[in-house]
Amino acid sequence: MDHLYEMLKQVDGYIYPNEIELHWSILIVLYPYITGLVAGAFILASLERVFKVEVLKPTYHLALLTALAFLMVAILPLVSHLGHPFRAYEIMTTPQPKSAMAIFGFIYLWYLMVVLLLEIWFDYRRDLVLWSQEKKGFLSRLYKILTLGVSDVSHKTVAWDEKLGYFITVVGIPSAFLLHGYVGFIFGSIKANPWWSTVLMPVIFLFSAMVSGIALVMFLYMAVSWFRKVKIDMPCLDEVGKYLFYVLVLDFTLESLDQVHRIYEAGESFEILHLLVTGKLTYTLFLFQGLLGTIVPIITLGIFRIKKPNEKIRKPLYLMSSLLVLMGIFFMRWNVVIGGQLFSKSFLGFTSFKIGLIGMEGYLMALVWIILPFFILSFFLWLLPPWKKHAEENV
Amino acid sequence: MAGTLLATSVSNPFTAYIFAANEPDKSKPWYGIGIDIEKCIGCGNCAKACKAENDVPKEPFFFRSWVEQYTIKNDGSLKVQSPNGGIDGQTQDIHEDEIFKTFFVPKMCNHCEKSPCVQVCPVGATFESPEGVVLVDEKYCIGCRYCIQACPYGCRYLHPEKKTADKCTLCYHRLKKGLNPACFEVCPTGARIYGDLHDKDGVMHKFLKEHNCHVLKPNLNTGSKLFYNGLNAEVR
Secondary structure, eight states, X not given: OHHHHHHHHTOEEOOOGGXXXXXXXXXXXXXXXXXXXHHHHHHHHHHHHHSOOGGGHHHHHHHHHHHXXXXXXXXXXXXXTSSSGGGTTHHHHXXXXXXXXXXXXXXXXXXXXXXXXXXXXXXXXXXXXXHHHHSOHHHHHHHHHHTTXXXXXXXXXXHHXXXXXXXXXXXXXXXXXXXXXXXXXXHHTOTTOTTTOOTTHHXXXXXXXXXXXXXXXXXXXXXXXXXXXXXXXXXXXXXXXXHHHHHXXXXXXXXXXXXXXXXXXXXXXXXXXXXXXXXXXXXXXXIIIIIIIIIHHHHHHHHXXXXXXXXXXXXXXXXXXXXXXXXXXXXXXXXXXXXXXXXXXXXXXXXXXXXXXXXTTSXXXXXXXXHHHHHHHHHHHHHSOHHHHHHHHTO | OHHXXXXXXXHGGGHHHHSSOOOOOTTSOOEEEEEEGGGOOOOOHHHHHXXXXXTOOSXXXXXXXXXXXXXXXXXXXXXXXXXXXXXXXXXXXXXGGGEEEEEEEEEEOOOOTTOHHHHHOTTSOEEEOTTSOEEEOTTTOOOOOHHHHHOTTOOOEEOTTTOSEEOOOOSHHHHTTTOOOHHHHHOTTOOEEEEETTOTTSHHHHHXXXXXXXXXXXXXXXXXXXXXXXXXXXXX
């Protein structure tokens, strides 16, 4: 508890005595961040399938597997931050229906089990059957198990796979909107906290999710191509860049609208929020989220809309933009979650936030949760390689 | 405006469902609390007794009840303090010539009728007793801290050993034995009263009738049942 005594010395102004410690720390920053990556990646995949944006095809399966890998991890920081993680199942077994948070388990399971797993299964079933015949030993058995015993690869059955997969994608789009809009609602519905309490919060979360998910797929597509030593499909990358630009502009507009509205309305919380953004959040809001995470990528991608320099220039700039956007959206989550707890609900002062290196809520643990999905994705890409699938479609 | 009216008219039958509001059980007392700021001398006995009675951790970061000292200076600036929750009493370090007004405000759970904390608890571990007292079932709480975020008054904390949400229970264990809550028992000036809001002849009705009472943050519509006499606009 020594750190609390240390923080007590750093209190600025007056805060309620129970407000010294921030109750939602780095793990709760990661939860909406990772969930957003899932929703965004899925929506990008859906563009190809539902809206027939053929040029995005090279990223389609990568985006789906990315969404699955990150979704499998999304719940872990949330559960590990609980005071009683072993009671987490109570949210599912005895949910309190008036609570916005109580619905989380059901939306999560719906998205994981019904949308992502089913869609990927229908997409890969024919390949799983073919791979189970081609491979030997353990891998063959594993692929066979993954087919769930449905080994019919006749044109008629594969056509049904396609139809059902399409249907699930159509259902999946509102589900992805629900998943992340809902995460925004968890914050937006807290009327006690004026930094969170805005009707725009679910919409802002949704668009920022799309931004971060598209940026992640863009980065992964380039990274995977580099690892595989294959040429990047530039029309595809340009198309992803185009969508990233449009959604980024929308996201920036919505967030600006939120801020302009707060400034013009200037309610009773205005002074404390003004001190918050010009004080404790100066670097994370204006520099990391605003300038580096939003303005620089918007200008870079915007210029590409008007005039496209050659590939050698575009590729590193796309890489830079995707990484900057991923960093910017992380700090957007940081500014919402941490920023919303730095000021007192008395509106008269601030507490401070320190994060340790080790411990359940330390930097290292946070790093584990952010790196883990990349390992899971590597496994998925090894087990279900989209590039091999493409080759076999022509068999 | 029209949209708000429409939404209100549609949601009205479901108010009890959307909010955490339960219809009071008329056969049971429905407790409300009155605090007379004009009588509070800031001795901190209430906060001290609360810690002792309820095994609240002694560290200065965990309080079910505390006392704030407000000082408004002649230049209009405001200073608020509550060192160690006011348990050790309060000192005034501003010269009296500079002071326009100073007063003490005891704080505790408002036991709201439409409690945001009850509304957000994902498992129902935070609930309202039939007497209108907001309680936490520590054997059921998962420690998600959503209720702590939702309380506008800063009345909740995470118990450092139990790892569950903790808050004022209006000394429910004492109420059930016919005893007064500890903070009420030790107040030397009688600045605190509590009673059945259903009882038209009770102390709460008398208090509300004879004083000009306000609740904290009325704009949040939490249905606070903690009524203050002499509450300045500066108090949040």
